[in-house]
Each structure stands twice: as C-alpha cells, then as structure tokens.
Amino acid sequence: QKEVEQDPGPLSVPEGAIVSLNCTYSNSAFQYFMWYRQYSRKGPELLMYTYSSGNKEDGRFTAQVDKSSKYISLFIRDSQPSDSATYLCAMRNVRNTGNQFYFGTGTSLTVIP
Amino acid sequence: KAGVTQTPRYLIKTRGQQVTLSCSPISGHRSVSWYQQTPGQGLQFLFEYFSETQRNKGNFPGRFSGRQFSNSRSEMNVSTLELGDSALYLCASSPLIGTANSPLHFGNGTRLTVT
Numbered sequence: 001q002k003e004v005e006q007d008p009g010p011l012s013v014p015e016g017a018i019v020s021l022n023c024t025y026s027n028s029a030f031q032y033f034m035w036y037r038q039y040s041r042k043g044p045e046l047l048m049y050t051y052s053s054g055n056k057e058d059g060r061f062t063a064q065v066d067k068s069s070k071y072i073s074l075f076i077r078d079s080q081p082s083d084s085a086t087y088l089c090a091m092r093n094v095r096n097t098g099n100q101f102y103f104g105t106g107t108s109l110t111v112i113p
Numbered sequence: 114k115a116g117v118t119q120t121p122r123y124l125i126k127t128r129g130q131q132v133t134l135s136c137s138p139i140s141g142h143r144s145v146s147w148y149q150q151t152p153g154q155g156l157q158f159l160f161e162y163f164s165e166t167q168r169n170k171g172n173f174p175g176r177f178s179g180r181q182f183s184n185s186r187s188e189m190n191v192s193t194l195e196l197g198d199s200a201l202y203l204c205a206s207s208p209l210i211g212t213a214n215s216p217l218h219f220g221n222g223t224r225l226t227v228t
Contacts, residue, residue, distance in 0.1 A: 034216055043117070043203055043219035044156075088156070090217075098161050098169040099144055099207055099215055105155035 003027050006089055006104025015113050019076040023089035023104045026070065030091040030102070033065055035074045038086045038106065047087075048074070079111045115140065117220035119204050125226045131192040134223045138185050138206030144168075145187040146217060147179060150201040159202075162187055191225075199227045 006023045013019055021035075032051050036044035048063040050056045056063045064073040072091075076083055086106040092099070118137040126132050138145050147159040158171035162181035179189040185206075191198055201224050205217035 036219075041221070043221040046216050046218060049216045098163075099146055099217065100158045100161060100169045100171070101217060103156040
C-alpha cells in the first residue's frame, strides 16, 4: 500500500464548477501538506501548503486537512479552462529532519469551456 | 527572482551509458532535492543535499548518485542506464531543511529517454 493515495481521475468539469480533489494517507506522522499543479511538459508548481488541520484559503483555492481521518482536500471555486492540469498532493513527516516529501500520483483535471 | 533551472531539458541515451543532469536552485536556497517522475509511480524521492552534504536518500540503486557544490548547484548522475530509468527527473530547491516553512520549488525537469 502506498503511503499517499490519490484518485488519478481523469476528472472533467464545466467552466465555473466547484472542483474537489482528495488524497488519503496512512502515516499519522505526516503533518505538513502541500498541493501542486503540473501543466504538461512543466514541473510542479506550488499552490498551497499548510501545517495544521482545518482550512486555508487563497483566492479560488481552499486546502482542507482532516488529520483524524488522514484525509486532505483541495477545492477550486469558479474553475477556469486554465485550471486544466494535473494536481499533486504532497506531505512530509515532521520527524524527518530533511525535506523528503511523499507525493500522490496526481489527479488529471480538465475544465471544459 | 529566477526559478529552478535544469539542464538539459531532453536527453536520449542508450542502455549501458551514463548521464549527468544539472540543477541550479533559486538564489539563496541551500537545499536541493531530486525526484523521479513516471506515469505509474508518480514522484519518487531520490536524494537531498544541504550545504554540500547528502542528508537523505530514497530507495534507489547505487547507480543513482549526486553531489552539491559550494554555490548550491547540484548534479545527478545515473550510470549503466536501464530502460526503466526513462523518466522525468525533477530538481527542487528550498531555502531551509526540515522546517515547516520549506516547501519545495521545482524546475521543469529533464526528460530522459533510454533506448
């Protein structure tokens, strides 16, 4: 079993829809969470990061962490065609003194105009 | 501020050859990590360097090695290439190591194809 599980999709939504992307994890020592967006032929781009349970909002994006359920989500409001990309969740074990992160395999999102 | 720069962008090599990939981190960033990305496995951690010292290593064979220079630039080397080494190799930098405020900033990767 992988430490981080993410539904690969693909996910296809109409422009303006609310998108929900999710990851589950098995290691309770994971306490630092990030979401990345990756366009084709590009490297992952950091969208959001959080170090605690609860919600964090940044523009149209909201990251949600539920440590009791070992479940994290990324919500995209008013989705745009430019949001079409692969979304990766990532997390770090705070007991690790380094910067090794564990990634989900990514969810492919297409926003249809 | 310039982002993480990786060279070359594309490489085609033959089985048995070796290859060296280069990474220049964001100015001021002292930690450099390397990841391998494949469609089936996603991003897998290779190793991490901070202040010219390898701090962490993932579960990859010894054919994969790296180093970091005093200016924080890093190189990754793969010897005796195998077909399964075909992947996107991503370099990421961060200002610090092991703290909550050290997210990774990625370059656009080097696409390696082994034939």
